[in-house]
């Protein structure tokens with residue numbers, strides 16, 4: 001163990017040598033590499049978590065730089081996938097950590113493959129549909145997860161421990177859960193950092209074995225209006241909950257994965273997934289698109305194709321982002337025009 005690197009954390013008695021060892025034996029899955037994901041990932045990697053897996057479906061854009069702390073202008077200029085850019089920066093920060101990156105959607109199919117190997121999942125997604133999938137995965141594979149969301153100057157966080165706390169589904173109709181709607185109110189960085197601080201603190205407590213110190217409450221705040229609320233929710237656990245109850249059926253694992261086409265939260269963008277997982281030959285695709293007129297730009301992870309007011313970005317895993325529209329029918333017609 002590099003004593004100097006972690007010396008201040010070792011001095012913190014609640015962690016100490018024993019906690020540090022536990023942390024270094026841990027594997028955390030960070031779902032999403034936007035503002036929340038980059039914040040939590042950086043804290044955990046600096047703290048010396050053993051393995052960190054991070055997944056994200058998107059690439060870095062200039063509008064991310066105001067709050068997504070691992071990215072630089074060169075990532076936006078090169079349209080580097082967030083998971084790839086995050087891994088690069090994280091491994092520069094701490095080369096002792098095994099950092100794994102996946103450019104993919106967080107659907108039930110993907111999470112089923114990743115979750116059984118991890119000790120903890122951190123929610124850094126931007127939509128409630130995915131959180132309910134994470135919640136069911138957490139119950140099915142007995143892996144705790146930490147909910148986090150923010151919009152504007154507001155943030156919320158809550159940790160779900162299977163078999164112990166109410167799950168997200170238990171709380172759905174009982175307490176106001178912010179972040180349930182698409183973000184069109186903008187976001188300021190301090191709200192992000194506050195949620196990250198709550199999530200990462202619970203993560204450190206859990207991973208270092210300090211379970212008595214866990215908050216056990218749902219916390220929400222507004223850093224602009226100066227409100228702060230903690231809700232004790234332990235009595236809201238429902239024995240008939242479809243996700244964590246006596247006869248749990250994990251309903252969100254069996255729904256169509258995020259529909260095949262979906263409008264991305266708060267953006268003028270539609271994502272289209274192919275019916276089955278494919279591995280797209282990006283070079284061949286770039287060559288085909290360059291014969292269609294329009295501007296083709298490619299890197300080793302994606303191909304961007306601009307024509308008129310629309311821009312389409314094709315990923316290796318078969319997904320396409322259609323920018324410049326939030327109309328699914330129009331996005332599909334563009335998709336089929338170029339991919340048949």
Ligand SMILES: [Zn+2]
Nearest residue numbers: 167170241244
């Ligand atoms: Zn439940």
